[in-house]
Amino acid sequence: MIIKRNIMLIGSMGSGKSHFGRNLAERKGWQFVDTDRVLEGRFGLPIAEIFKKIGEKAFRRAEMDVLKKVCLYHEAVISVGGNFPIEHRTLKVLKKYSYIIGIRAAQFRIVSRVNRRIGKRPTMDYNNVHAFVHAMIQSWKPVYKQCDFVLDTTNGRTYDFMQRIEDELVSSGVQFKARRQPNDMNNGDDKESSQELKLNNSVTRNTNDSRIPKKIEAHKRTSHTLGSNKVGSNTSCCDKRRKQKTSNQAGKGRKSEAISKQRTPQGGNGYEKNRNTNKRRRRTWHERRHQSAN
Numbered sequence: 001m002i003i004k005r006n007i008m009l010i011g012s013m014g015s016g017k018s019h020f021g022r023n024l025a026e027r028k029g030w031q032f033v034d035t036d037r038v039l040e041g042r043f044g045l046p047i048a049e050i051f052k053k054i055g056e057k058a059f060r061r062a063e064m065d066v067l068k069k070v071c072l073y074h075e076a077v078i079s080v081g082g083n084f085p086i087e088h089r090t091l092k093v094l095k096k097y098s099y100i101i102g103i104r105a106a107q108f109r110i111v112s113r114v115n116r117r118i119g120k121r122p123t124m125d126y127n128n129v130h131a132f133v134h135a136m137i138q139s140w141k142p143v144y145k146q147c148d149f150v151l152d153t154t155n156g157r158t159y160d161f162m163q164r165i166e167d168e169l170v171s172s173g174v175q176f177k178a179r180r181q182p183n184d185m186n187n188g189d190d191k192e193s194s195q196e197l198k199l200n201n202s203v204t205r206n207t208n209d210s211r212i213p214k215k216i217e218a219h220k221r222t223s224h225t226l227g228s229n230k231v232g233s234n235t236s237c238c239d240k241r242r243k244q245k246t247s248n249q250a251g252k253g254r255k256s257e258a259i260s261k262q263r264t265p266q267g268g269n270g271y272e273k274n275r276n277t278n279k280r281r282r283r284t285w286h287e288r289r290h291q292s293a294n
C-alpha cells in the first residue's frame with residue numbers, strides 16, 4: 001500500500017495548478033495551499049513585486065523554504081509555483097510525502113491563459129509568449145515523466161478532471177495519512193519530518209528535539225557548548241561547585257564540633273561562638289536543654 005500525506009500539483013506556468021488545486025481541495029474537504037499565496041502573505045506583496053524587491057535567487061530560496069514546510073502537511077492539496085526549478089533530487093524527496101500530479105496543457109492553451117493576466121508572472125516574456133511557452137513546455141517534459149500521474153488540462157470540464165484524479169487515486173491504491181493526534185506522539189512522524197527538512201541540503205534542527213522542554217534544551221545546549229568548546233571552564237565550574245559543597249559539609253562538621261565543645265557548663269550563657277566565623281549565636285532550645293542535662 002502506498003501511503004502519502006498530501007497531493008502536490010506541479011507543472012508549467014498556466015497549466016492550471018492553482019485552479020485545479022483549489023477545486024480538488026474543495027472536493028476532498030482538504031486544505032488548499034498555494035505556495036505563491038503563502039509567499040504573498042509572508043511578504044505582503046504580489047509575486048511580481050516580491051520578485052522585484054528581493055530578486056530571483058532570494059525568491060527561489062523563500063519558495064523552497066515554504067515548500068519544505070508545506071510538503072509535510074497532511075490531507076492538503078498543494079500547488080507549487082510554475083517556474084519552480086524541480087530537480088530530480090528535490091522531486092524524490094517531495095514524492096516521499098506527496099502524491100505528485102503533473103498538470104500540463106498544450107502550448108496554445110497555456111498561451112491564452114497566461115495572456116489573460118499580463119505582468120502577473122515575473123519571468124514570462126510577454127513580448128514573445130509563444131516562443132517562451134514552447135521552451136518552457138520542453139523543459140518540463142522530463143519532469144512529467146517522474147510524476148505519479150499526469151493530467152492534461154487542454155480540453156475538458158473541471159468537474160471531469162476532478163473525477164479523473166479521484167479514479168486515479170483509487171486505482172493506484174494510494175492512502176493518505178491523516179494528521180496525527182496529540183496522544184499519538186510516538187508514531188515516527190517526527191523522525192520523518194526531520195528527514196524532510198534536508199530537502200535542500202540545508203542544516204536543520206531535528207524536530208525530535210522539539211519535544212524536549214525549552215529549559216532542558218537550553219541547558220543541554222549550554223552544557224554541550226561548554227563541554228565541547230570550553231572543556232576546561234566547564235570542568236572547573238563543576239569542580240568549584242563540588243568543592244563548595246564539600247567545604248560546606250566540612251564547615252557544618254567543624255561548626256557542630258565547635259558547638260559541641262561549648263556544650264559544657266563553662267560554655268554557658270546560652271550563646272556560643274563559632275570559631276571559624278568568630279560570630280556569636282544564640283543556642284537553640286535543644287542545645288540549651290542538652291547543655292543543662294550535661
Ligand SMILES: Nc1ncnc2c1ncn2[C@@H]1O[C@H](COP(=O)(O)OP(=O)(O)O)[C@@H](O)[C@H]1O
Nearest residue numbers: 012013014015016017018019020082113153158
Ligand atoms: N480547465 C480550465 N478551465 C478553464 N479555465 C482554466 C482551466 N484551468 C486553468 N484555467 C484558468 O487559466 C488561468 C491560469 O490557471 P492557473 O490555475 O493560475 O495556472 P497555474 O497556477 O498553473 O499557473 C486561470 O485564470 C484559470 O482560471
Ligand SMILES: O=C(O)C1=C[C@@H](OP(=O)(O)O)[C@@H](O)[C@H](O)C1
Nearest residue numbers: 013014036081082083121122123
Ligand atoms: O514567473 C515565475 O517565476 C512565476 C510564475 C507563477 O507561477 P504559476 O503561474 O505557475 O502559478 C508565479 O506565480 C510563480 O511563483 C513565479
Ligand SMILES: [Mg+2]
Nearest residue numbers: 017018036079
Ligand atoms: Mg498558480
